Amino acid sequence: MSALAERPANPVVGLRATHESAKLHVTGAAMYTDDLAAQTVGTLTAWPVQSTNAHARVSVDVASAYDVPGVVRVLTADDVPGVNDAGIKHDEPLFPSEAMFYGHALVWVLGETQEAARLGAEAVRVEYEPLPSYVTVRDAIAAESFQGIARTVARGDAASAMAASDRVFEGVTEFGGQEHFYLETHASFAIRDSEGQYFVQCSTQHPSETQEIVAHVLDIPSNEVTVQSLRMGGAFGGKEMQPHGFAAIAALGAKLTGRPVRLRLNRTQDITMTGKRHPFHIEWKAGFDADGMIQALEATLTADGGWSIDLSEPVLGRALCHLDNAYWIPNVHADGRIAKTNKTSQTAFRGFGGPQGVFLIEDILGRVAPQLGLAPADLRRRNFYRPGQSTPYGQLVKDAERIDAIWSELLADSDFTARRAEIDAFNAAHHDVKRALSITPVKFGISFNFAAFNQAGALVHVYKDGSVLINHGGTEMGQGLHTKMLQVAATALGLELHQVRLAPTRTDKVPNTSATAASSGADLNGGAVKNACEQIRERIAKVAGRLLGVDERDVRFEGGFVTGLGKADRLPFAEVVNAAYLQRVQLWAAGYYRTEGLHWNPDLMQGSPFKYFAYGCAATEVEVDGFTGAYRVRRVDIVHDVGDSLSPMIDIGQVEGAYVQGLGWLTLEELRWDESDGPHRGRLKTQSASTYKLPSFSEMPEEFNVRLFERATESGAVYGSKAVGEPPFMLAFSAREAIREAVGAFGPTGHSVELGSPATPEAVYWAIEAAREAASLADAPSGAPTEAVAQPTTDAAGEPAAARETVRI
């Protein structure tokens, strides 16, 4: 075991800890960016003028806004001293002359009150000179409207292997995006301080990028801008790249007016202006041998990137790297490209392309299993990676045996076999309602694909009284990162949790940070915090060794006390610290961490981009109503691998939350855009909480059992833990596959269920109708149509399709 992964005796990591801000949360005392603004006298409010055209050259006349009482200033392109751009690829003008989507912010009005700013924005006159627009990914494909770099992941000879396969299936898989719907909308609050520097409070996952973009918009060096991310009311990737322009607007307003400026999007603005999960359109072809082993996969993935490139390239890259999920596919050829459409610029969202890649393979397996005559669970399991095998992009699948181990444990935990039998009996007895129980795996690579991002810093202070204050570069969005960092610091210094405090994330404490993203927050910042603490501990150990009369290597830190091996004395940490101070020993340290052993060639899409893989399996039981297509999630069982957990309650919370969020994407949450040629073409029609429905209490599984995989030390990460934020999102595929199987129970044996996405009650209903129609066709030769439904029999041989016949499903 590496020193990084090794835990001391009685560590604070691994204990159940409540969220470090829990008491602040429940009392309403926890402050968020706009709460700070609300309490600052003299603050101006910024309000956007949004395009009402999907694509048009615009000319904006702001004069009449100044007639509105309380309007202080209208910000336009002419006001920008530096670069008029908020993107990382310089393709996102902050004040555009061409509206690229319906809702695009064109100029911003600053008012004494929100009411004044809003009315001022209404008074601004905009003239549009419409240009052709693409609203759907199919529009963009047809027009060859693409952006960014196309990528291909390939291994073996997919074409030959396909030709040699016993069974070949092909189809199209399409699915929609997802709105982050963090409860706290985007918010920035900028103040120019007495020294002329900009202090920007921002709900951002990426303070350093926010800082850089504020600096280049204002044409000032980064050292004149400090960004603080106190805490976020949810982010999920939506605040990785999207906040920077808003922060720049607020800072620009503060520069031009000399007053504090707050910018908080309301929900409608947030939904209509900011990026979402990428929808994908995928054409695919898959070859299987007679035993159901996948032989070849060919696919063309088209990500709908929206109007600018944003993070679409790495999202596509991760989709290509995750279309294997947990399965060994010997021959792969997958092309990926990014459509440019006149919609919000799609961005990072928990999983970052991973869910889209996994969607493809799980959809294929779910659709072909009935035609192969295999139970879906059998088909999945027989195709799992075995130890020693590698991914299509050339990385050895570390700990591959865990997939089958977790699967086995979950079959037992969930009483899978017995419940399947009960469900078969239930379905035989019920004509209009069907149940199903499905199990799916997840394997998810951890690290930023771009190797340089895999570094982090921390700053740890020990005060003379023994109290400890830690800073690190990661941001808190609810995921419990700060809680884990406190546990890491307490463990590394041998303290109790209450002896360590954490200060807000700021760019003037830890510079050049990576986004808190890619599930990497604890791995990277935990490494850095641990490193800083260990520097201090080593220095103090020398002092303690002298006090205790032992060699410094025999000093132990535990529970707030310092002891020496074989000595009865124990010294309070504070006493040793004070002695160290008097001996002029440095009591603070900057910590640093870089993930070792990563390499990646983006041109070839080959290498070892991930430090390790996180694994998990979920078994979901659903009940589907044949009258309406409505369904309920009756029970969910999960076994998930977080290595040796840093903080079990936090980790289980992440697993549960990710599952339900994934469930929302797959079954409920629907973004509908106006695709007509009418006056509101390109307008998002589901732009509020009343029309965009995310999971509520009614979607929570009635029974929800989540367990962490045990004895799971990850040798390459801090205290043996693994990342947790994104991987469990994909456990929700078990729900989609269960709905598919329940729908299949309305159809004849061997019926392949094509399920729309999201699988809303309407989509499920149409799939049921298709299954019933197939059942009536299957029954037709036997005489009068009957409503009796053929029950699936296990391991049925399926129809004797001719070998090498391509089946379009």
Add this chain to the structure above:
Amino acid sequence: MPDIAVTVNGAVRPLNGVPAHTTALDWLRETGLPGSKEGCAEGECGACAMLLATPTADGGTAWTPVNACLVPVAALNGQEIVTAEGLGGTEDLHPVQAKLAEAGGSQCGYCTPGFACSMAGEYYRADRAPASSHDEGCPADAAPGAPGASGASGAADAEHGPNGFDLHSLSGNLCRCTGYRPIRDAAYTLGFPEAGDELAERRRRPAPDPVPTDVEVDGSRFVRPASLADTLRILDEEPTAVLVAGSTDWGVEVNLRGRRAPLVVAIEQLDELRTLTVADDVVEIGAALSLSEIERRLDGRVPLLAKLFPQFASRLIRNRGTIGGNLGTGSPIGDTPPALLALGASLVLASVDGEREVDLADYFTGYRQTVRARNELIRSIRIPLPLAEITAFHKIAKRRFDDISSVAVAFALDLRDGVVVDARIGLGGVAATPLRARDTEAALIGRPWNIATVRAASAVLRTEGTPMSDHRASAEYRSHMLGTSLLKLYSATVIESKEVSA
């Protein structure tokens, strides 16, 4: 101008000079209590939930959670509210806050103050009792008409904790982080208020009386008249007056569409609109009673409504939204109209010229248009007795809690000797107005209640209305849902009769 003020967390705070359109949420946040959050500004997410002291039938007070984002703060003149800050502080957590924190019920924490308030409302619900008392019949304190208990069939257990906590009380609160399980655990392990709990003690005293109010700021006026007569007079004299009861619809217009009215007239506290009487031949429900109050006071006496209530929006909305308001907006998909159509209800419209009664089936004249004259308001709703024997309410929506219907179908059927002798079917979401499925009714009446009749009538029902495609559902799906609804009802009645005979 007289002083106006509201009691917040036990302290009186002035409201003078606050513009009439200002919501309680914005006012709270701007006056130093930013614990309440804005997540949607339309009463969908509950991050702004606060507790409002409302009168109970026995003269005491209930702590009723409502959406602060929808309530004009002027409507709170003379009232008492409690926010998350007022429940407890970090050094002295309220039991609800302690449970939430301990269970891991907060991650990002942004929805949490609202959850704490909704949970506190349920914590202080006077008729909440441990589940064991549900087992033996329905003891008085278990209140079959209590939230969630009514109409909930087999699912009731999954949605009630052993402490009697009704999960529906959280149906108007969204959390994007936790997946809800720890919040449910916190809710289901709550105890009961201890002696000396100030908010519990407060329930024994009367709620604040309505305070007639007339304030004008920057040309916008907010009026709470003292009586129905005053209200009708204002309504007659002021053509621009906007009537507001729970403000669950108007608040959305103000927040999301920037609507501003020169004159808002608040009517939800008028005694004349808050009566509920059950006579031999009619149930009469005051138009300004909130849906939660009706649910509680009817106590299951109108089974069709009991089936409707848990499916109507969320608990936070039902605590504030009124039945009169639901009819007054004239929405084609409001969920009470289909049910009330099936019940054969009528409306009592009042004006300075007197009252008139209008059959609900004749009330809607077009998209958001009704026969109600500009100077009229809905005083009450009358439901004729006896009630039909078989009733059902089917709501088709993407989400089970707090969603707007794609299609809503309400049935009221009477059978005699296995023959349908009367049928009323109300539909929502399939035309510009709610409507009666007259052709389907005709296809049922006089025919035996069997699968052949049901199939034939279903084919008719499928063609009723003129459904459209929108972001909620396609026209085809809506038609199919009409077609399957009667089959589903028949299937349920057949199962019930089998269970009875078994």
